[in-house]
Amino acid sequence: MTTLVAVGAQWGDEGKGKLVDWLAPKADLVVRFHGGNNAGHTLVVDGERTVLHVVPAGILDPGTINLIGPGVVVDPTVLLEELLALRERGVLRDPSRVRVSGRAHVILPWHKALDKAREEKAAKHAIGTTGRGIGPAYEDKVTRRGIRVADLLNPEQLRDSIERVAEQKNFELVNYYGWPAIDVAETTRMAIEWGRELEPYVGHVSRTLERALRDGRNVLFEGAQGTFLDIDHGTYPYVTSSNCVAGAVCAGAGVGPTRIDRVLGITKAYTTRVGGGPFPTEEEGEMGARLREVGSEFGATTGRPRRCGWLDAVMLREAVTVNGFTSLAVNKLDVLPGLDELKVATAYKVNGKISQDFPMTLADIEAAEPVYESLPGFTEDIRGCRRFEDLPENARNYVRHIEALVGVPVEILSVGPGRDETIHDLDPFRPRR
Ligand code: IMP
Numbered sequence: 001m002t003t004l005v006a007v008g009a010q011w012g013d014e015g016k017g018k019l020v021d022w023l024a025p026k027a028d029l030v031v032r033f034h035g036g037n038n039a040g041h042t043l044v045v046d047g048e049r050t051v052l053h054v055v056p057a058g059i060l061d062p063g064t065i066n067l068i069g070p071g072v073v074v075d076p077t078v079l080l081e082e083l084l085a086l087r088e089r090g091v092l093r094d095p096s097r098v099r100v101s102g103r104a105h106v107i108l109p110w111h112k113a114l115d116k117a118r119e120e121k122a123a124k125h126a127i128g129t130t131g132r133g134i135g136p137a138y139e140d141k142v143t144r145r146g147i148r149v150a151d152l153l154n155p156e157q158l159r160d161s162i163e164r165v166a167e168q169k170n171f172e173l174v175n176y177y178g179w180p181a182i183d184v185a186e187t188t189r190m191a192i193e194w195g196r197e198l199e200p201y202v203g204h205v206s207r208t209l210e211r212a213l214r215d216g217r218n219v220l221f222e223g224a225q226g227t228f229l230d231i232d233h234g235t236y237p238y239v240t241s242s243n244c245v246a247g248a249v250c251a252g253a254g255v256g257p258t259r260i261d262r263v264l265g266i267t268k269a270y271t272t273r274v275g276g277g278p279f280p281t282e283e284e285g286e287m288g289a290r291l292r293e294v295g296s297e298f299g300a301t302t303g304r305p306r307r308c309g310w311l312d313a314v315m316l317r318e319a320v321t322v323n324g325f326t327s328l329a330v331n332k333l334d335v336l337p338g339l340d341e342l343k344v345a346t347a348y349k350v351n352g353k354i355s356q357d358f359p360m361t362l363a364d365i366e367a368a369e370p371v372y373e374s375l376p377g378f379t380e381d382i383r384g385c386r387r388f389e390d391l392p393e394n395a396r397n398y399v400r401h402i403e404a405l406v407g408v409p410v411e412i413l414s415v416g417p418g419r420d421e422t423i424h425d426l427d428p429f430r431p432r433r
Contacts, residue, residue, distance in 0.1 A: 001216040002261045002429040005246045006329075008226025009265040009319035011235075011273040012244075013299070013306060015331030015414060016266050017041025020057040020222045022419050026429050028217035029065045030058025031209065032224065033252030034242040036073040036107060036137065038130040039224035040300030042417075051300050054079045055098060056222050059086060065096075065212070067205045070103035071242065071252020073137040074149060075112075076194035083201070099203040101254075102150030108162075108191070110169035110182045111136040117177035127238055128275025130301050138241040140165070149202055152195030162188045206254030213259060218429045221249045227265075227319040235365055238277025246323040261432040265325035265408065267316060269333045269398070272306040274299050278365040281309040281345045295335040310343040312370065313405035318358035320408055326432070329412035330399060333391075334421070339377040342398050345370035346405060375401060383416040388423055 006023065008014040020041065024030050037053035050060065054074060058064035068074065079100065086092035111133030118135075119126045129135060140146040145165055151158055163184060170181040212219060223244060228234045230244040242248070246263045250256060270291055273279045282288065284307075291297065291308035298305055319325070336342060347356050348368035359365045378394040385391050391399075391413075403410050413423040 001213055001218065002431055003213070003219045003221065003255075003259055004262045004264060004428055005221040005223065005249050005260060006264045006266060007223030007244065007246050007323055009267040009316055009323070009325070009328070010226050010271055010312075011228045011279075012039075012224070012226040013272055013274065013297075014226060014266040014268050016223060017052070017057050017300075018414060018417060018419070019264075019266055019329050019331065019412065020220065021060060022422050023220050023428055024058035024061045024064050026218060026427070027058060027064060027220035029067060029209065029212050029219045030056040031067040031069055031205070031219060031221045031253050032056050032072050033069040033221055033249050034071045034244060035224035035240065036132060036134050037075050037078045038132045038134045038240060038301060042300045047418075052082060053301060055082045055086065058220065058222075059098070060091060065208070066098050067208060067253070068098075068100040068104060069205050069253035070101040071248065072101070072104045073107050073134060073141070073242075074100060074104045075107040075132065076152070076191075076198060080194065080197055095200040098201050099205055099208055100149055100198065100201050101205040102148065102153075102202050104149045105137055105141045105146040106149060106152065106191075106194075107133040107137045108147065108165075109187055110166065110173060111140070113173055113179055113182060114169065114177075117173060117179045121177060126276060128277070132301070135241040147191070149198065152191055153199055153202065155192045155195065158191055158195070159188050162191060209253060209255050213255075221253060227323060228315060230322075233322045235277045235362065237362075238275065262326045262428070263324050264327055264329055264412070264428065265316070265319055265323055266329045266331060267311070267319075268295075268331050269336055270295075270311050271309045271315070272297050274302070274304050274306050278362065278368070279307055279309060280314075280348060280365065280368040281312045281370045282307050283309045291335060295332055310345060310370070310372065311402070312345040313402070314345055314348055314356065314358050314370075316402075316406045317356070320406060325408045327411040327428075328402070328406065328408050329414065330402065330410050331414040333395060333399070333413055334381075334383050334415045336377065336395070336398075337379055337381060341374045342377050342394075343372045343374050344401065344405065346373050347371040373401075383421055385415055386423060388413070388425070391423075
């Protein structure tokens, strides 16, 4: 039995979907533990593209059980659409391959409306959220007035809870934001219908996990977003509303810290960010545009162009600190050929002082000027490379240099979007000790 947590080391979009899809056939269970349909994982298998927002990326592998933990916020319309599409494609025949925790909180229509209304009102101070209602849903969870997946299965109580919450939500929407009220009767009708349709998939995720671990299964915990979007460790307030770091697995899936064996940090060979907030190594000119174009850097969830820039070792070291990575996966190395030089930030200059550490305050992150090292680039197309030794010397040096700067071994390299376009030597699920 080995448990592996795979989390993003940057601002999300590090290619976790591809990696998780590649790891899934080696796992018996794949588990989402936080976030919601603000995530979008693009999987390419046999040339066919699938974008998943809620269902764990293990679903395309027929032997894998996919769990959605209590730490996730679930939009039932999105989950049900994904399940239907997977059933229609013949991918999901047995409902027991997907289990959603009865304790996961539900994203309701007013969460989505409030998310958008707040962003609109915040104008230039907007976070740049995905508009999926994530923040307002987590807010209700923490203030203890949320509705959970299991509540959808009890229509009488559900009607009461919805009416109670809706009164306050509609007051805020109408009177503070000037938005139209949400239709309470229609929301109740939909919620009862969601419960009916979701019932075959609802379960006790922690118990399923406990049984699997006792039976010696391999478990993959699939992170969403990334370390610097974490509500506590990210570039607050330009973050999402959940904990994205590896430690969030324990509360978000319901599994003890003693059960975690390995933590894989996933990074791109450069850096991207969607939405607002500081980004020290951002390249706004031609270089950024080139990375965006060659790397197809447009959001899987919202289609927004991603901001692009050089790799940032200061961020990666911070990500190691807060996640305890046992190894790194470097994605999208195939986007770099043709660049004369490859720059990596190794320190920041903040208000005249050089620091190796990621700053603690937003003002200092905004003031941070990257101190770069420049490595020679490479020109060769590397998508056909399947062994580290096949890579051009400058590509190998770049990877080795990242390891040295960050202090964690790079065990997986991605050289293209397809499952097979991956370089690795070691079994990611080998026992830790
Ligand atoms: P929210 O999660 O929709 O509230 O958005 C908060 C911030 O997180 C915004 O900057 C979003 O662009 C960003 N974000 C949320 N989910 C993702 C993701 O899956 N990839 C990249 N950025 C994300």
